[in-house]
Amino acid sequence: MNATPLLSMRHVSRTFATRRSVLGRPRDVVQAVTDVSIDVQSGSTLGIVGESGSGKSTLGRLALRVIEADQGEISLLGQDLRALSRRQLRALRPQLGLIFQDPYSALDPRWTVGRSIGEPLRVSADLTTAEQRAAVAEMLQRVGLDADVADRLPRAFSGGQRQRIVIARALVTRPRLVFCDEPVSALDVSTRAQVLGLLRGLQREFGLTYLFVSHDLGVVEAMSDRIAVMYLGSIVEVGAAETVARSYRHPYTASLVSASPAPDPLAQRARRRVVLNGDPPSAVDPPGGCAFHPRCALARPICAEQKPPLQLGPDGHGVACHVTAADPSLLGSALLAEMTAPGAVESDSPRALPVVERTAP
Amino acid sequence: MRTRSRAESGSATPDTDLALSIRGLEIGVLDPAAPGGLVPVVTGVDLALAPREILGLVGESGSGKSLTSLAVTRLLDPRTVRVQSGSIRLFGRELLSLSEPSMRAVRGQDIGMIFQDPMTSLDPAFTVGYQLSSVLRRHTDLRDRAVRERALELLGLVGLGDPRRRIEQYPHQLSGGARQRVMIAMAVACQPRVLIADEPTTALDATTQAQILELLKSLADTLDMSTLITTHDLGVVADVCDRVAVMYAGQIVEQARVEQLFYHPKHPYTERLLMSLPRVGVPPDLQGIPGQPPRAGTFPPGCRFAPRCSYVDAPGCVVTVPPLRPLGDERAARCVRVDDVHLSGVST
Numbered sequence: 001m002n003a004t005p006l007l008s009m010r011h012v013s014r015t016f017a018t019r020r021s022v023l024g025r026p027r028d029v030v031q032a033v034t035d036v037s038i039d040v041q042s043g044s045t046l047g048i049v050g051e052s053g054s055g056k057s058t059l060g061r062l063a064l065r066v067i068e069a070d071q072g073e074i075s076l077l078g079q080d081l082r083a084l085s086r087r088q089l090r091a092l093r094p095q096l097g098l099i100f101q102d103p104y105s106a107l108d109p110r111w112t113v114g115r116s117i118g119e120p121l122r123v124s125a126d127l128t129t130a131e132q133r134a135a136v137a138e139m140l141q142r143v144g145l146d147a148d149v150a151d152r153l154p155r156a157f158s159g160g161q162r163q164r165i166v167i168a169r170a171l172v173t174r175p176r177l178v179f180c181d182e183p184v185s186a187l188d189v190s191t192r193a194q195v196l197g198l199l200r201g202l203q204r205e206f207g208l209t210y211l212f213v214s215h216d217l218g219v220v221e222a223m224s225d226r227i228a229v230m231y232l233g234s235i236v237e238v239g240a241a242e243t244v245a246r247s248y249r250h251p252y253t254a255s256l257v258s259a260s261p262a263p264d265p266l267a268q269r270a271r272r273r274v275v276l277n278g279d280p281p282s283a284v285d286p287p288g289g290c291a292f293h294p295r296c297a298l299a300r301p302i303c304a305e306q307k308p309p310l311q312l313g314p315d316g317h318g319v320a321c322h323v324t325a326a327d328p329s330l331l332g333s334a335l336l337a338e339m340t341a342p343g344a345v346e347s348d349s350p351r352a353l354p355v356v357e358r359t360a361p
Numbered sequence: 362m363r364t365r366s367r368a369e370s371g372s373a374t375p376d377t378d379l380a381l382s383i384r385g386l387e388i389g390v391l392d393p394a395a396p397g398g399l400v401p402v403v404t405g406v407d408l409a410l411a412p413r414e415i416l417g418l419v420g421e422s423g424s425g426k427s428l429t430s431l432a433v434t435r436l437l438d439p440r441t442v443r444v445q446s447g448s449i450r451l452f453g454r455e456l457l458s459l460s461e462p463s464m465r466a467v468r469g470q471d472i473g474m475i476f477q478d479p480m481t482s483l484d485p486a487f488t489v490g491y492q493l494s495s496v497l498r499r500h501t502d503l504r505d506r507a508v509r510e511r512a513l514e515l516l517g518l519v520g521l522g523d524p525r526r527r528i529e530q531y532p533h534q535l536s537g538g539a540r541q542r543v544m545i546a547m548a549v550a551c552q553p554r555v556l557i558a559d560e561p562t563t564a565l566d567a568t569t570q571a572q573i574l575e576l577l578k579s580l581a582d583t584l585d586m587s588t589l590i591t592t593h594d595l596g597v598v599a600d601v602c603d604r605v606a607v608m609y610a611g612q613i614v615e616q617a618r619v620e621q622l623f624y625h626p627k628h629p630y631t632e633r634l635l636m637s638l639p640r641v642g643v644p645p646d647l648q649g650i651p652g653q654p655p656r657a658g659t660f661p662p663g664c665r666f667a668p669r670c671s672y673v674d675a676p677g678c679v680v681t682v683p684p685l686r687p688l689g690d691e692r693a694a695r696c697v698r699v700d701d702v703h704l705s706g707v708s709t
Contacts, residue, residue, distance in 0.1 A: 197647030261594060
């Protein structure tokens with residue numbers, strides 16, 4: 001924890017303006033990321049997990065300055081990222097890589113695989129055509145594809161193969177920091193594990209630092225050294241991957257853990273499951289206090305009034321929760337048990353339905 | 362785990378006792394370049410769904426699972442897909458030979474359907490109440506106020522809070538989970554005997570998925586309904602299904618009760634799939650399955666999984682298609698080495 005982090009964000013916020021009504025009602029402001037502070041050490045993976053609308057992808061884009069922050073400080077590779085001129089930013093780009101969720105839309109269908117992979121080099125590096133071809137061929141081999149696929153078009157490839165091509169393109173400039181935005185969500189189960197394994201191997205080989213965003217806690221845990229859990233634009237829990245997945249102390253993390261489907265029918269059916277009340281709230285009009293309190297089985301009056309700060313312990317485990325801060329025994333399965341105690345959750349089970357006569361077929 | 366009567370795979374349960382019985386189903390995709398103009402995508406599928414049972418049909422994209430379940434509803438697009446042969450019976454009644462008007466009645470009343478993306482089935486221009494009422498007016502004798510009352514009742518049944526407000530809302534005003542609940546309400550409006558759910562939670566977040574799965578489980582009991590769920594997610598299967606059939610390259614490769622399949626798989630593909638799933642709190646195996654699933658039209662001659670299988674040995678693996686062999690105790694596997702390789706399941 002003593003080394004200078006490769007990426008350091010302090011009090012970073014970003015809002016988006018949206019127009020909701022065709023009748024010209026005033027624009028609504030979505031608070032996509034609110035006052036986020038986080039460090040990522042060189043060569044490590046920070047996993048960011050959360051549901052749609054939690055701001056996890058926005059956070060990754062802010063970290064690479066794909067989009068601009070409204071407030072806060074971002075230090076990347078020793079530079080003040082927000083102060084960089086366009087020219088300086090362009091010079092930094094080869095050090096940054098991006099891997100997207102959908103390998104179908106990420107590749108231009110009219111470009112050969114080789115042209116797509118070589119494009120970042122053409123833009124950033126002063127290489128001869130032959131040198132570029134050699135670099136592309138080497139990248140293809142590193143991601144487990146034959147060098148001769150360079151002359152083919154993306155449509156010849158399956159989702160998993162396309163994602164390998166996208167990875168080759170992201171890494172061809174040998175970046176230091178790579179933002180993986182749901183890199184396996186669009187892939188089938190059997191290819192998903194292959195691609196995750198490939199990403200891990202490449203990380204070791206090239207000493208890469210990953211920002212790894214996913215809605216799937218199992219995938220994030222498999223890939224990450226540290227995990228940040230986001231809910232409605234804020235980090236609610238952060239810590240070592242194993243700590244967050246097993247000794248979690250935020251009720252939202254507990255519900256994510258209990259909702260993650262496990263391929264284990266007996267455990268799955270025996271386990272306590274938190275069924276959250278209602279729908280995820282809107283980021284346009286977030287609840288006051290702790291944003292999670294309307295859905296939280298443990299909420300107290302204070303939770304509706306004050307937003308809990310993210311309190312970082314000496315072990316680097318940070319939690320933003322009034323309730324568990326007051327009771328250190330509430331962690332991991334004990335927290336889950338408390339949340340699923342009888343009376344803690346409203347039942348979601350349906351009422352009996354009176355029978356209705358069918359019309360004759 | 363709930364107990365309910367189950368169909369014996371391959372045994373002599375009469376079709377009239379089964380909610381759904383699929384035999385020898387063959388589906389082809391139209392392709393002028395292919396021999397006979399059709400590329401086979403589903404080949405020789407047999408499935409039995411017992412009353413009140415929840416059966417999972419699991420497979421990756423292109424495995425044929427969705428085509429199989431759509432064939433039951435006869436909603437396959439005739440311009441691109443054709444059922445070539447086979448039989449699909451609903452409590453003994455053959456569906457494939459029904460006229461289109463009779464089939465429409467079956468779809469409304471006897472078979473309910475929900476799909477991955479609720480927006481494809483909900484009309485954005487009409488309120489939830491209007492759409493739910495249309496279903497009720499078309500398929501029941503209810504009229505006027507009784508329709509509205511029934512619609513409110515259904516919204517309550519699927520766990521939507523504040524039905525009186527919901528009934529006035531348009532689909533875009535609802536969250537993904539609420540839309541899926543509305544679609545389920547429409548699907549079960551006439552108390553169908555069979556519910557076909559095609560990837561019902563794939564587009565939803567984890568906590569919402571958990572809610573919808575709980576709902577499907579309790580509806581199967583409350584409404585005395587059988588459910589066929591297609592999914593690519595073995596976690597979903599572990600959660601809600603009684604039995605499961607695994608599809609690979611257009612064939613069923615393994616069928617079993619859920620706990621047998623997860624703890625004692627009998628097909629190498631099932632074993633590798635189970636190993637490939639990253640799981641909270643368990644160190645991952647990130648090798649996956651080498652290679653890619655074969656595309657329709659390029660199925661290998663023997664076992665279709667053989668090119669990716671680490672247990673390939675017997676000549677039978679690559680020469681002829683192995684049969685789906687009954688193994689007793691309601692299970693079957695399509696592997697010639699089923700007796701001499703020991704596969705590992707999920708550890709408890």
